[in-house]
Amino acid sequence: MVTMTAEETWEAPQAGGPLDATVTIPGSKSLSNRYLILAALGSRPVRLTGLLRSRDTDLMIGALEALGVDCRIDPNNATNVTVIPPAGGRFRGGARVDCGLAGTVMRFVPGLAMLADGPTHFDGDEQAYRRPMRPLLEGLTRLGARIEYLGQEGFLPFALTPPDRLVGREVTIDSSASSQFISGLLLLAARAEGTMTFVHSGQHLPSLPHIAMTVEDLRQAGVQVQANPDRCRWSVEGRGSAGTQLPDQIQVEPDLSNAAPFLGAALIGGGQVSVPNWPDRTTQPGGLLPKYLETMGAKVDMVPDGQGSATCRVTSGEAIHGLGDFDLSPAGEIVPSIAAILVFADGPSRLHGIGHLRGHETNRLKALATEITRIGGRARELDDGLAIEPVPTQRMHGAVMETYADHRMATFAAMIGLKIPGIRVRNIGTTAKTMPDFPGMWKRMLAGEVQG
Numbered sequence: 001m002v003t004m005t006a007e008e009t010w011e012a013p014q015a016g017g018p019l020d021a022t023v024t025i026p027g028s029k030s031l032s033n034r035y036l037i038l039a040a041l042g043s044r045p046v047r048l049t050g051l052l053r054s055r056d057t058d059l060m061i062g063a064l065e066a067l068g069v070d071c072r073i074d075p076n077n078a079t080n081v082t083v084i085p086p087a088g089g090r091f092r093g094g095a096r097v098d099c100g101l102a103g104t105v106m107r108f109v110p111g112l113a114m115l116a117d118g119p120t121h122f123d124g125d126e127q128a129y130r131r132p133m134r135p136l137l138e139g140l141t142r143l144g145a146r147i148e149y150l151g152q153e154g155f156l157p158f159a160l161t162p163p164d165r166l167v168g169r170e171v172t173i174d175s176s177a178s179s180q181f182i183s184g185l186l187l188l189a190a191r192a193e194g195t196m197t198f199v200h201s202g203q204h205l206p207s208l209p210h211i212a213m214t215v216e217d218l219r220q221a222g223v224q225v226q227a228n229p230d231r232c233r234w235s236v237e238g239r240g241s242a243g244t245q246l247p248d249q250i251q252v253e254p255d256l257s258n259a260a261p262f263l264g265a266a267l268i269g270g271g272q273v274s275v276p277n278w279p280d281r282t283t284q285p286g287g288l289l290p291k292y293l294e295t296m297g298a299k300v301d302m303v304p305d306g307q308g309s310a311t312c313r314v315t316s317g318e319a320i321h322g323l324g325d326f327d328l329s330p331a332g333e334i335v336p337s338i339a340a341i342l343v344f345a346d347g348p349s350r351l352h353g354i355g356h357l358r359g360h361e362t363n364r365l366k367a368l369a370t371e372i373t374r375i376g377g378r379a380r381e382l383d384d385g386l387a388i389e390p391v392p393t394q395r396m397h398g399a400v401m402e403t404y405a406d407h408r409m410a411t412f413a414a415m416i417g418l419k420i421p422g423i424r425v426r427n428i429g430t431t432a433k434t435m436p437d438f439p440g441m442w443k444r445m446l447a448g449e450v451q452g
Helices: 029-040 055-066 103-113 126-130 134-142 180-189 208-220 260-269 285-295 329-342 355-359 364-374 407-417 428-433 438-446
Strands: 009-011 019-023 046-049 070-073 081-084 095-098 120-123 146-149 158-161 170-173 195-200 225-228 233-237 249-251 271-279 299-304 309-315 324-327 349-352 378-382 385-389 399-401 423-426
Touching: 019 260, 019 438, 029 046, 029 055, 029 081, 029 103, 029 180, 029 208, 055 070, 055 095, 055 103, 055 428, 095 103, 103 120, 103 134, 103 180, 134 146, 134 158, 134 170, 134 180, 170 180, 180 195, 180 208, 180 233, 208 225, 208 233, 208 285, 208 329, 260 271, 260 285, 260 309, 260 329, 260 407, 260 438, 285 299, 285 309, 285 329, 329 349, 329 355, 329 364, 329 385, 329 407, 349 378, 355 364, 364 378, 364 385, 364 399, 364 407, 407 423, 407 428, 407 438, 428 438
Parallel strands: 019 271, 046 249, 095 120, 170 195, 324 349, 399 423
Antiparallel strands: 009 423, 046 081, 070 081, 120 158, 146 158, 195 233, 225 233, 271 309, 299 309, 349 385, 378 385
């Protein structure tokens, strides 16, 4: 495993020839943190297997433990974690929760704090102070919470004092900046007394598949949810103190968004890359990736394994095609990987529906435009997206690329380095947010190793 300081740079390796590799991707961060929350809301222990162990999930485990949840890590396999809810379903107040840069921690755990026996203090990394929180916290205020901002209003840090009771009602918020606001409220609603309804009031709702994932996970935990995404309306039949109850054991799917840099490498470097354990059916936005890669000229084969999943094999085509005008709103989290591929495309791309990426770990649209320009490419921000124009590869050049403490900007830079010599990446260690050993996995992919 590569350990580097934030100031050091990592030399991105070039693809020395056509790739031929199989890469096993760790568990889904989105599913891992949703399952941790739902298990904590239950009444009996749940064993999660294949859980992603990364900074984001470790922050979630730390947050749950601060609230009185017992998370027991298997000493023989750290990806197996048994979650034991607090007795009586009441969380421990007086806790201090470190959100780091994890959106799921800062947007989901305040819902659990609504069920605590005292106030909870939330803080995080300095970069997290720029990630919007107001719509979620306004929604919780309408449900009886008292919020004390300890910095800039509408952002971390803050303290939440819970209400005496959580009673069902209708709440309207503008979730344009993040689908996590709706998901965080939906998870909490399972413990309400009566029906809780949430309505999105904005003109645009990003990443609907992530809300669909939350709805599916709630249903798996025995909660009745009425979803009407066309009307931006969701209703949950609260179960009061009965809470949720996942099955006694849950297997976490691989993180399909984290597969994007590896499968995308096949288009940039040539050859083929395979990812096993691809689910036949998934709520992950990364499940759209194979279709997008085909549109850009790749050949995609799904080889069934007879166990409800398949190996996704991506083979490069004769050229990488631009996407023209393309709506990427269903899968915003894979935009950096898509953008890295499109830098080498034979035509222009105008990616739309992703304005919310300005509120992620960094302003990803500005960061992508800046870093593509830094290497001699052509890109610019749009009101709701990003435009990338083709530039011959020989006219681009090496540079030290910034990651902005954003794991997806780091993998974006690594993908660029497959084809452009002299790419160095500042703070590659930020990839530990969702992939603890990304540099090692990348090196082994280029060496053609089968990674099990």
